[in-house]
Every structure is written in C-alpha cells, then in structure tokens.
Amino acid sequence: MGSGWRIVSCFHSSNRFGTARKIAVIFLLLAGIHYTFFYRQSLLDSLNRNPSHKYNCSSIAYQDKIGIKRNKSVCVKFGGGLGNQLFHFCFGYTVARKKNMQLIITRKNILTQYFKLVPIYWKHYDLNADICDGLPLITDKGYDCGYDKKLEHLPSDQNLSFLGFFQSWRYWKKYENELRQILQFQDNILHEAKSKFITILSKYQKYEGIEIIGVHIRRFDRYDTDEFGKNNAPKEYIIHAMDYFRNLYKRCLFLIFSIEMKWTKKNIPQTGDIFLVEGNSAPVDLAMLTLTSHTIMTVGTFGWMAGWMTQGKTVYYMHPATPGSAFSKLYSNYSDHFYPGWIPME
Structure with a gap:
C-alpha cells in the first residue's frame, strides 16, 4: 500500500507540475502581450506628459534595457x-x-x-x-x-x-x-562690450574712417620659452604685425587686450593709434575683439577664437613652439590648427 501510494502520489505530482508549467507559459504570454500593447505605450505616454521626470540615472538604464530608443x-x-x-x-x-x-x-x-x-x-x-x-x-x-x-x-x-x-x-x-x-553672446555681455567699444571710439575724431584692429597679447610666463616648449610671441612680431596693417590702411586704431598689460606697456611703443583695453572679464574682451575688423593674435586659443569669430584678416605668430620640444610634438601639422587664409609672421 505504501509503495503503491507513493507511485500514485508521484503521478499526481507530475501532473500538477505540468499544469503549473502550462499556466506559467500562458501567464508569460499574456504579460508579454500586455507590455507590448499596453504598459510600454503607457510608460511612453507618461514620460512624454512629465518631461521634468523623463530621465534619471535609473530610468535611462531601464529604458535602454527595455528597448526604448534614444539618440546616443x-x-x-x-x-x-x-x-x-x-x-x-x-x-x-x-x-x-x-x-x-x-x-x-x-x-x-x-x-x-x-x-x-x-x-x-x-x-x-x-x-x-x-x-x-x-x-x-x-x-x-x-x-x-x-x-x-x-x-x-x-x-x-x-x-x-x-x-x-x-x-x-x-x-x-x-x-x-x-x-x-x-555662439551668440548673452545680451548682457554683448551690451557691455558694445558700450565700451563705442566709448573708446568716441575719443577719436571721425573714427568712421579708421580701420580697427583687435590685438590679443598672450604671455604664458615671464620667460620667452617655457620648459614644455611653448613660445611667447616677441615684441618684434607684434610691432611687425601692426606695421603690416599701417601699411595696408591709411588710418588704423589698435585695441590691445592682454592680462599682461605690464609687459605690454613696457615693450610696445604707446603711439597715438594704440588703445589699451583693461578691466574687463574674458567674455567681454572676446566680444569686443569680435567687434573689430581684423585681428592680431600672438599664441593661444583665445586669440585664435577672436580671429575666427571676427572673420577679417588675421595675423598669427608662426613659431608657437620650439622645434623638437614636447609641445611641438603635439601637433603634426600646424596648418591643421591655423585657419586657412590667415597670415603667418615672425
């Protein structure tokens, strides 16, 4: 009896497991249908209705996992x-x-x-x-x-x-x-730049006929070349670049921007066609430089961007790095860096 009961019991147990598996399969199919046609769309609708809660660290990962596409x-x-x-x-x-x-x-x-x-x-x-x-x-x-x-x-x-x-x-x-x-400047920055620009020009009679050139002087440190091989543009280059524009136009006004005005005042002759612009924030300086017609840059990306944004004639120092230095090895070809049509000088 005991043995027979065990056999029957096992038979009925196996039958129950088979039924359970069928129920589980049916449940999973129904769950898949519900997700595909109802829950997933409901989730998308909910996310679209509440953009402020649309993404967080966990929901991004979860949505990626369940297949909701987004741009990478x-x-x-x-x-x-x-x-x-x-x-x-x-x-x-x-x-x-x-x-x-x-x-x-x-x-x-x-x-x-x-x-x-x-x-x-x-x-x-x-x-x-x-x-x-x-x-x-x-x-x-x-x-x-x-x-x-x-x-x-x-x-x-x-x-x-x-x-x-x-x-x-x-x-x-x-x-x-x-x-x-x-890359349009914020209104407050552009307003300040234009206001200061007009104030400077008002000091010059009939400034409408003056060609205005922005000059950005960057000095990396107190030495002409640092240990990494970055070169500061020498004063001879800056004077040479200004003379280039003086020979090109009858009347010029050079607006000089620099965080090293002490060096500038000591090394650049303060002629009547030069105005030193001081006391501004970096974005206001850049905005003022873009209001000029042409650019003289020394070295560095700030002056580069000034020239690119201004879109006039841009003169750059042609020896930004010591040949063979660590800095020079970072650039395989300087023509890939300096914009085509810009004028190299030394």
Whole structure:
C-alpha cells in the first residue's frame, strides 16, 4: 500500500507540475502581450506628459534595457580657459551633428553663461549634472592635438566621451556657419562690450574712417620659452604685425587686450593709434575683439577664437613652439590648427 501510494502520489505530482508549467507559459504570454500593447505605450505616454521626470540615472538604464530608443550621446570634458572650451564645444557639436547624436552641455558649463547655449542633457534630463562622468572615455595617446582622422570614424551606436584637446578647424569646417550662429553672446555681455567699444571710439575724431584692429597679447610666463616648449610671441612680431596693417590702411586704431598689460606697456611703443583695453572679464574682451575688423593674435586659443569669430584678416605668430620640444610634438601639422587664409609672421 505504501509503495503503491507513493507511485500514485508521484503521478499526481507530475501532473500538477505540468499544469503549473502550462499556466506559467500562458501567464508569460499574456504579460508579454500586455507590455507590448499596453504598459510600454503607457510608460511612453507618461514620460512624454512629465518631461521634468523623463530621465534619471535609473530610468535611462531601464529604458535602454527595455528597448526604448534614444539618440546616443557625446560628452566632452570641458576644461582650460574660454578659448579651449570653445574648441571643445565646436568639436563636440560637430561629432554629434555628423552622427545624429546629442551633445551633452550642463548648466554648470561656463559657455552657457557667456553664450546663448541652451543646456542639453538627454532631452529634458536635468537631474545629474555629472552624468558624463559615468561614460567611458575615448582615449588614445596617439591622438593629435591638431587634427586626427581617427576621430572621424568613431561609432555612432554607442555613447562617446572625449578628454583632450581637439584644436583644428578641420573637424568643423563644414558646420562653421552653424557654429557662428549658435555662439551668440548673452545680451548682457554683448551690451557691455558694445558700450565700451563705442566709448573708446568716441575719443577719436571721425573714427568712421579708421580701420580697427583687435590685438590679443598672450604671455604664458615671464620667460620667452617655457620648459614644455611653448613660445611667447616677441615684441618684434607684434610691432611687425601692426606695421603690416599701417601699411595696408591709411588710418588704423589698435585695441590691445592682454592680462599682461605690464609687459605690454613696457615693450610696445604707446603711439597715438594704440588703445589699451583693461578691466574687463574674458567674455567681454572676446566680444569686443569680435567687434573689430581684423585681428592680431600672438599664441593661444583665445586669440585664435577672436580671429575666427571676427572673420577679417588675421595675423598669427608662426613659431608657437620650439622645434623638437614636447609641445611641438603635439601637433603634426600646424596648418591643421591655423585657419586657412590667415597670415603667418615672425
């Protein structure tokens, strides 16, 4: 009896498990149908109705997992001064533009304070300003600080994060008109720049006939060349560049901008066609430089951006690095850095 009961009992137990499996399969099928036709759409509708809650760290990962598509993102580690950060933005914008991705700009980025840039996250995402820190960096010690073709062929089906210097017009030549339209100064900065610009010009009689040239003097340190191999532009170059414009136009006015005015006053002859612009913030200086007609830059990305934004004649110092130095090795070809048509001088 006992043995027979056990056999029957096992039979009935096996039958129960088979029924349970059938019920489980049916339940999973119904759950899949419910998710596909009802819950997933309900989730999408809910997210669209509440954009402020549309994304956070967990929902991004969850939506990726369940197959809700979004554009992949481009992050650039912004750093350095205003000129460097503008190069970072132009590079990141172009990568995202070419690959139909989204460049991430957070509210803490200084460019959103200086320019009319709308902070961009994953659409309305605004819960974690450091979201880019969670993405793997694109790193390769072989990358060129000027132009590197390898960066043109990165995948568009994954998030991309960049750290470094991408200082070449070649990356974004195709989109530079778009970039100039996007990089509009905030109204308060442009108003201050124009007000000071007009005040300076009012000191000169009949200034309408004067060709106005912006001069940006960058000094890295107290030495002409630092241990890394970066060269400061010598005073002879600056005087030579100003004489170039004096010979080109009948009347010139040079507006000189520099954080090293002590060096400038000591080394640049203070002739009647020179005005030293002092006491401004970096964005106001840059905005004033773009109001001039032409540019004399020394070295550095701030002066570079001034020339590119102004779009007049730009003269640059042709020896920014000591040959064979560590700094010179970061750029395989300076023509990839300096904009075509600009005028090299020494």
